[in-house]
Amino acid sequence: MRLRHKPWAEEFINSHPEIVIPNPEALKGNWDKEFKNDHPLHIEVGTGKGQFITGMAKQNPHINYIGIELYDSVIVSALENAIAAGSPPNLRLLKVNGADLAKYFEKNDVDRVYLNFSDPWPKIRHAKRRLTHEGFLELYESILVDNAEIHFKTDNRGLFEYSLISMSAYGMLIKDVSLDLHVNMPEDNIMTEYEEKFSAKGQPIYRVEAKFV
Amino acid sequence: MRLRHKPWAEEFINSHPEIVIPNPEALKGNWDKEFKNDHPLHIEVGTGKGQFITGMAKQNPHINYIGIELYDSVIVSALENAIAAGSPPNLRLLKVNGADLAKYFEKNDVDRVYLNFSDPWPKIRHAKRRLTHEGFLELYESILVDNAEIHFKTDNRGLFEYSLISMSAYGMLIKDVSLDLHVNMPEDNIMTEYEEKFSAKGQPIYRVEAKFV
Numbered sequence: 340m341r342l343r344h345k346p347w348a349e350e351f352i353n354s355h356p357e358i359v360i361p362n363p364e365a366l367k368g369n370w371d372k373e374f375k376n377d378h379p380l381h382i383e384v385g386t387g388k389g390q391f392i393t394g395m396a397k398q399n400p401h402i403n404y405i406g407i408e409l410y411d412s413v414i415v416s417a418l419e420n421a422i423a424a425g426s427p428p429n430l431r432l433l434k435v436n437g438a439d440l441a442k443y444f445e446k447n448d449v450d451r452v453y454l455n456f457s458d459p460w461p462k463i464r465h466a467k468r469r470l471t472h473e474g475f476l477e478l479y480e481s482i483l484v485d486n487a488e489i490h491f492k493t494d495n496r497g498l499f500e501y502s503l504i505s506m507s508a509y510g511m512l513i514k515d516v517s518l519d520l521h522v523n524m525p526e527d528n529i530m531t532e533y534e535e536k537f538s539a540k541g542q543p544i545y546r547v548e549a550k551f552v
Numbered sequence: 553m554r555l556r557h558k559p560w561a562e563e564f565i566n567s568h569p570e571i572v573i574p575n576p577e578a579l580k581g582n583w584d585k586e587f588k589n590d591h592p593l594h595i596e597v598g599t600g601k602g603q604f605i606t607g608m609a610k611q612n613p614h615i616n617y618i619g620i621e622l623y624d625s626v627i628v629s630a631l632e633n634a635i636a637a638g639s640p641p642n643l644r645l646l647k648v649n650g651a652d653l654a655k656y657f658e659k660n661d662v663d664r665v666y667l668n669f670s671d672p673w674p675k676i677r678h679a680k681r682r683l684t685h686e687g688f689l690e691l692y693e694s695i696l697v698d699n700a701e702i703h704f705k706t707d708n709r710g711l712f713e714y715s716l717i718s719m720s721a722y723g724m725l726i727k728d729v730s731l732d733l734h735v736n737m738p739e740d741n742i743m744t745e746y747e748e749k750f751s752a753k754g755q756p757i758y759r760v761e762a763k764f765v
Contacts, residue, residue, distance in 0.1 A: 499731065522709075
């Protein structure tokens with residue numbers, strides 16, 4: 340994603356602590372208190388401009404959602420999206436690095452991980468940065484309940500091929516695969532900004548549901 | 553594949569017992585004797601007109617190959633292909649039903665199974681006929697050496713999606729995946745007749761290598 344400098348972003352983010360959580364370390368193991376219920380918690384790592392996570396939160400009021408995004412200039416759009424959607428009570432944003440998830444969540448805190456249109460990091464020497472690399476799968480497993488699922492969508496063929504192999508090598512079960520999601524669009528599919536753009540060009544969207552076993 | 557009636561086919565097949573093996577039951581557990589060596593044995597289930605298996609046999613003289621095809625009118629083309637290629641000593645054809653593999657092979661007889669452009673059997677009630685259905689995976693495992701691989705190519709998206717899920721559910725490891733094989737064509741890729749036809753139309757060819765573990 341192209342990053343634009345937005346000097347007003349930091350102030351705007353800081354003025355909405357009810358959505359962009361200012362002290363997530365303090366909530367590790369206690370996310371129920373933040374949401375004031377014990378509903379399942381689904382997180383999206385790399386939430387971008389937030390269309391997906393906001394749409395999911397509106398669609399599924401009995402699931403809690405956290406969108407995780409590192410960059411001020413990007414998460415500010417997710418914040419605007421959340422406010423425009425009426426600040427759903429089951430939606431939060433975290434302005435942190437996905438590699439640091441273990442600082443904010445402990446085992447059994449999270450029930451599902453969504454990855455959407457993650458950076459493909461196509462160079463082999465950057466493979467460890469891919470969000471489906473073994474190191475990240477370990478990280479997700481360390482904060483998820485047992486037998487949880489990762490739901491992953493991308494337009495990037497190379498990243499998808501890599502991810503199937505990586506997940507299988509990790510011992511995960513491939514539960515569902517779509518190699519052209521929009522041919523038989525699931526009724527409840529919430530599109531990301533990238534997904535709208537790429538599918539409008541006729542490019543196939545790849546999707547997998549994989550389960551830790 | 554469209555089947556044409558070829559009244560001369562049976563006679564032609566019967567006149568080439570050195571390629572189309574007339575008594576495969578007798579060779580169960582003894583394929584080394586047929587090939588007069590102990591090289592690995594790779595089989596293709598549903599060999600069609602034989603371009604793939606003949607090309608593989610020519611490319612890899614130290615591997616034995618058997619192409620399996622039920623229909624007279626189809627296997628006769630594979631036989632013609634084999635003869636035109638100089639009747640490679642490491643190539644045989646079997647005119648039998650793939651569902652009956654256990655009549656002709658026993659555990660450890662086979663080192664790899666190839667499936668190429670298999671019938672997709674798109675109707676759910678025909679799922680058991682798909683060559684990557686659990687029942688067929690069991691059958692392959694019962695004649696393969698331990699930790700053997702299935703190499704599968706198809707242009708059919710639905711069958712490929714089904715196959716990834718079926719193989720994963722069976723506990724197989726997804727070792728390699730290509731969702732558009734011809735973009736980075738492997739140098740040693742031998743194309744089937746279907747593959748030439750579909751890739752010429754710009755359709756992606758899907759390929760997976762999956763391992764029994």
